[in-house]
Amino acid sequence: MIRGLKDLGALGMKIETKYGGLGLTQVYYNKALALVGSASPAIGALLSAHQSIGVPQPLKIFGTQEQKDVYLPRLATTDISAFLLTEPDVGSDPARLATTAVPDGNDYLLDGVKLWTTNGVVADLLVVMARVPASEGHKGGITAFVVEADAPGITVEHRNAFMGLRGIENGVTRFHQVRVPAAARIGPEGAGLKIALTTLNTGRLSLPAMCVGAGKWCLKIAREWSAVREQWGRPVAKHEAVGAKISFIAATTFALEAIVDLSSQMADEDRNDIRIEAALAKLYGSEMGWLIADELVQIRGGRGFETAESLAARGERAVPAEQMLRDMRINRIFEGSTEIMHLLIAREAVDAHLKVAGDIIDPEKPLADKAKAGANAAGFYARWLPQLVTGAGQLPRTYGEFNPAGHRDLSGHLRYVERSSRKLARSTFYAMSRWQGRMETKQGFLGRIVDIGAELFAMSAACVRAEHLRSAGEHGREAYQLADAFCHQSRVRVEELFTRLWSNTDDLDRRVVDGVLSGTYTWLEEGVIDPSGEGPWIADATPGPSAEENHHRPVR
Template sequence: MNPTLPQPPIPPSVLDTSKMSAGQRAAIEMTEAARDESASTLSFAASLFNGDPDFTTLLPYPVQSVEDRDQGDAFLHRMESFLALEVDPDAIDRDSEIPDHVLHGLAQLGAFGIKIPTKYGGLGLSQTNYSRTAALLGGICGNLTALLSAHQSIGVPQPLIVFGTEEQKQKFLPRCARGEISAFALTEPDVGSDPARMKTTAIADSDDYLINGEKLWCTNGTKAGLIVVMAKTPTEKHPHATTAFIVETSMPGVEIVQRCHFMGLRALYNGVIRFHNVRVPKENIIGGEGRGLKVALTTLNTGRITLPAACAGLAKRCLEWTTQWAAQREQWGQPIGKHAAIADKIARMAAHTFALEAMVHYVSFLVDRDKSADVRLEAALAKLWGTERSWQIVDDTMQIRGGRGYETADSQRDRGEKIPMPIERFFRDSRINTLFEGSSEIMRLFIAREFLDPHLKLGAAIFNTKLPLTTRARTFVKAGWHYARWYPSRWLPGRSASTHAITHPLLEDELRHMQALSRKLSRSVFHAMLKFGPKLEREQLVLGRLVDIGADLFAWSCAISRAESIVENSSQSQAEVDHTIKLVQHLGSLMQENIHTNFQNLFRKIDHQGYSLAKHLLEHPH
């Protein structure tokens, strides 16, 4: 346990961990130490929770440059042609294998190095074009989407681009760009979202480290040549410190124990990887010793954008299939799309798909504008909202298609359907999206920690029993003075929407409603803090509803901004403008309905009743 590289000091946490169990304390302190405190101002998403939306980056809606779009169009055209000619997604699903000629073809296209800079052999495309690629793949083959996403969103390329040394980039990025598959190994048999319980260790031995442990559900792991492995590098001062290593699967001691198989994504190369005294040179550490969790969380922040991007492509394809079917399938003398129950589903699908595309483009723009931008809250909101809405869209698509939705594409083809639609495959493949890279439940807790951060920095010391009484008293006075001005201001009207480049009166109305609900959200966060005090972190259902309100506001805002750009585009027809306005108005109605329901149910007695029942069942299993 003699580290050869210095470990960064752990910044003081704003949270009082003195009354927590040892396991809770370790988990909280680890996560707090890895948080990015570089952002000095509230992002747009954070300002929504604060009740004073800052539209600086959202309005006018970001537009992709002509040069960047042309580069993306050229690659997407090649990719689309390749997928049409060389890829059979149903066969990949049926055989649980991606053919070698498909892997080679993707490598020749440069699909394994989309964002890798050209000087390292990649295509050097923008995050926006990468998201466009994910959307294209998401509407065709979930297995290929997962392969390429795991390789370059959370595998070796992304952490190296952000944290790697020049020597590391020159050594590994060209290999990744040429098609050598990479993976990311964090999860263990007994460890999911609680890295403090990680058992894989890396112990310093001269100029190397010896890694021992086992990783579970390592996507791409059974095909990978390179893996980012998270391992504990404990010291007396930092017993739970983690470090990220680049491990080559050809190294002695790396064992592919088993390939895992799942309900969907049947060609996912996901496995159990075991490490037995694997000797890794210290030059393979990413970001410095003890900074592994920071590397992992930062990588996941950007990588999370890929999931909603793929979900947008999936949702768009489902909407296309559904509208075609609903227009031609007749029941009781008219197309089923004219029946109110089906029309309601189609309208919701269209509105949510429009918003999802708007969110993905906006968050991608933030990354392209500043590679080091703090997009953790925006990316998490897009991931949470996008994966849950796309799952609902796939479910509704199957409901509308009926038996043909539940039937496999192969079966449809065998009995003579002219255009077999693989909705059953999409259904199975998309279920994982609310679990991948942070389940919806974990995302809500992550987002809650982020939107509470300004309040915690201001007033958490009041309840921190580890601090001197004088410090707590000063904090109480400072916080009291702040909230005496802040809280009344959240009851006043917000900034005029017309000052934020919204010209269409109907869209201005939408924005005004959104702003008013943002202010109500900020008040509700404050009310929750007063009601529960330091115990608020235990009220996960309350926090979840606040997060869901913020997610709806974020999606709605992005959709309004995108609609304004369409309205202002002189090349758009009046019919397209009218359609866009209808979409956003319906989205606004859906958002307001969801938001008001969450406000009404914010503090429910049934929450504690349900918790008590579950606790009883755990203590007295039947």
């Protein structure tokens, strides 16, 4: 399979043609991933880990010309790459990175252990994040390196197995005194985190792209199955309880594709900063993709829980609905969990408020400064979130163009987005005034703020896509119907989220958590057997030589 992908040129989809790649834009790269992801999310993960966050992307942005000339032709045709950042005790907090790269003449010596290295088992090249100790002539800090995967001192100690994506080549990689030339360093010392985060900006778009592919497949299966499966004399699709699920799958898949297309177009215009859009696309795509897969399993009933192999063995169509559900679950965790995405996006949003209106809530500022900040804020809030959720330069010229004759009226939904954007800005500002320095601890509130923004982003994207399809003469009437259905569904979720901003159980939950951690409720755990037994929660990652068999097996 991997050799076939190489022959197709799939390893070089995003690499420029002058290096032997296909030179696809982000838009068409994501469409290719959606196609692959609909058939096998594991293969999609292999291609995405190689091109979206593996060696090609950081080299494209930060690499020297010499590095590009050396590595990109290999990466476009024969060599698979992997991205190594996570460690056994370091996940979303890379400041605690333990892997070191100690300068030694014109080289660095790498020592440490990396966990969940997607493609690491079969990789030819690695991009490794390691900490360089500060010393004379060395600024130090977290730094990125390109490393040959078969270099002496590298051992793939274990091939990990997961609930889903069972085909991915994901492992635990140990480095012991691995010599890496300084010429293989990407960017200056200390730039590793910037490189990692910048790479993830566009890298995150590959995940919702595969969610789009999964959504399209789920819609196809739901349509075909619910038309032939009858209960009480009617196809199950005609029963409202099932029909609502099919409507959700169809409308949400349309919106997800709109989000991915819009974000990808922005990524292809290098002038755009897509940190927010990419993070929103990843957050919304992974959450909604999971719900879509879950709804398909429910529509299929017992057959949704049965494996494709078992279905085929007893003479039925081999529909892998349960596999899709398992494969989709990880999307809410990797490349930034939902919780981390909430915090990342919220930080960007709150920072925007602080720059404009921070003087208003600063008790040390004089009244004149507060008045000036208030005037600035008034103009800022009038345009802040609509631009945030649709992108600079992406706002519709007029709402009237979204109410063409013979089509559903989408202009009201865009007006709702604008009103809700202002309401969201007011809610955020009020929370800043109320909690001030404690704002960052209010993660439940911040998560809801972000979820509202994600829904508004999705509504805007869906309306824009519907109008684009209508203007191009491509299923315009149907696109307007789907966009209208999605916006109505989304508005229900938005109103619930607005209510929960101020009416929730956050304080109560914190008290319960304190009780759980202090052992107050251990009596509730009685009467069960824990099959996990004893053992450390986190494996030992002490640097040193490996005592394990090397599971590295590159595909030549």
